[in-house]
Amino acid sequence: MMTHASQLSDYAPLLYQGAKVTLKLTVLALVFGSVLGLIAGLARSSATWWLRLPAMAFIGTFRSIPILLQLFFAYYALPLLFKIDVPQYAAATLALSVYCGAYMAEVIRSAVESVDQGQRAGAMALGLGRVRMFVYVIWPQAVRVAIPAGVGVFVMTLKDSSLASVIGYLELTGTGLAVREIDPASGSFSVLVGVGAIYFLFAWVISFGGQLAERRLRIPGMIQERPRPAMTAA
Amino acid sequence: MTSNSVIAVADVAKSYGSTPVLRGVSLDLAVGEVLVIIGRSGSGKSTLLRCINGLEPFQSGSITVADITVTPKTAKGNELRQTVGMIFQSFNLFPHMTATENVTLAPRKLKKMTREQAKAEAAALLEKVGLSHRAHAYPGQLSGGEQQRVAIARALAMHPKVMLFDEPTSSLDPETVGSVLTVMRQLAQEGMSMIVVTHEMSFARDVADRVIFVDEGVIVEEGPPEQVLRAPAHERTQVFLRSILGESAARKSPLPDAFEVTSHDS
Numbered sequence: 001m002m003t004h005a006s007q008l009s010d011y012a013p014l015l016y017q018g019a020k021v022t023l024k025l026t027v028l029a030l031v032f033g034s035v036l037g038l039i040a041g042l043a044r045s046s047a048t049w050w051l052r053l054p055a056m057a058f059i060g061t062f063r064s065i066p067i068l069l070q071l072f073f074a075y076y077a078l079p080l081l082f083k084i085d086v087p088q089y090a091a092a093t094l095a096l097s098v099y100c101g102a103y104m105a106e107v108i109r110s111a112v113e114s115v116d117q118g119q120r121a122g123a124m125a126l127g128l129g130r131v132r133m134f135v136y137v138i139w140p141q142a143v144r145v146a147i148p149a150g151v152g153v154f155v156m157t158l159k160d161s162s163l164a165s166v167i168g169y170l171e172l173t174g175t176g177l178a179v180r181e182i183d184p185a186s187g188s189f190s191v192l193v194g195v196g197a198i199y200f201l202f203a204w205v206i207s208f209g210g211q212l213a214e215r216r217l218r219i220p221g222m223i224q225e226r227p228r229p230a231m232t233a234a
Numbered sequence: 235m236t237s238n239s240v241i242a243v244a245d246v247a248k249s250y251g252s253t254p255v256l257r258g259v260s261l262d263l264a265v266g267e268v269l270v271i272i273g274r275s276g277s278g279k280s281t282l283l284r285c286i287n288g289l290e291p292f293q294s295g296s297i298t299v300a301d302i303t304v305t306p307k308t309a310k311g312n313e314l315r316q317t318v319g320m321i322f323q324s325f326n327l328f329p330h331m332t333a334t335e336n337v338t339l340a341p342r343k344l345k346k347m348t349r350e351q352a353k354a355e356a357a358a359l360l361e362k363v364g365l366s367h368r369a370h371a372y373p374g375q376l377s378g379g380e381q382q383r384v385a386i387a388r389a390l391a392m393h394p395k396v397m398l399f400d401e402p403t404s405s406l407d408p409e410t411v412g413s414v415l416t417v418m419r420q421l422a423q424e425g426m427s428m429i430v431v432t433h434e435m436s437f438a439r440d441v442a443d444r445v446i447f448v449d450e451g452v453i454v455e456e457g458p459p460e461q462v463l464r465a466p467a468h469e470r471t472q473v474f475l476r477s478i479l480g481e482s483a484a485r486k487s488p489l490p491d492a493f494e495v496t497s498h499d500s
Binding site: 116118119121122123124125126127128129132136137140141144219220221222 | 327339344
């Protein structure tokens, strides 16, 4: 009979494979999602209605529908609707990117809008046009505001990538569940504990990266506007 | 617009919705002239400044600065704003840039100056406003008066033909007001054309060539400071000055006396 430890080491290569898939899926979703979020967030805060309305529709739709349904839709409905072949990885990447993008858009919109109106007046008064004003004055300030909330969206996307297992995509969670199913003799949650630990590690790396970025971008002499509550509501 | 004027405002009207803010304002600013606009808050004086450098659209009339004319139908905002320097009550320095970076941004991006050229000029301008030693400080590390002086250096870096000051000392601690007014006096002495919206009556008295009193979107009275501040013809001006002087009396500098004792050799 195998010992507890040897069981986990037997499955380790499988979990490693699953972790690689999850990492790839998450990174792709974060990259696409951030780009989508940047575009939609800027369009959402635009004064031009034909930019703003589509962005509002995009954000409203994909933030309101559960990611689980979006995954099903991408995997089962898109092939029927468009007569195209949608493999699992494509459906998962698409659904997760769009979901992440909709949340990211709101983070970016609120960050851009949080920059003091006086900054726009100051930049305008120098004769900087709209583009230069955004690139040199508004965005560097907005990005600092966006980081904490953006890290939250990144971690959420990482965790929600586990739902891709329901369309049969063998990422980390799917692998863990499959191992338990194929080998009921294992009979323990040790595999799932390992899976959870890997998510925890990834999430920690994302959070740590966010903290590093925040520290690097901290402006000397600037009052930190986020209050530090004594107790955080979980 | 006469040949020696740098700003000509002709019958400008502006309203926010159905609320009129400017109701047909006309004024000329001669090259090298210092014009002080006084009036209570909400009288339209700040809006007038913001119209002059194209930060606010207006509904009728025209504004000419140097050789750029702006009407409600033309969009020459950036061109206009590069010609006009504007100083705000709230400084509006860019908090993520050092004093030097604040000053060099516009010349580098708009005048295509090299970093070295722009830096050298910024150093000269910061010295001019007495802040050489703070060149590498961020706005958050500067006092209000220092921030406002950096803002003046930043505006001067674009070599404006005219400077507009929108209540430049209103949000400053009393002890730093003087440093900003000193820089403004110096600019006036160097012949900079300036329009200054302010409640600093001593500045109006000492530095202004002309004072305009604005109320409810129209120019009520204008003339040399001795006339407008000491012997206003209109009742509305008298009422306004009395309210302002009430404040300065509390600070033991009633204006009429101050006139008597002011020496003009400074």
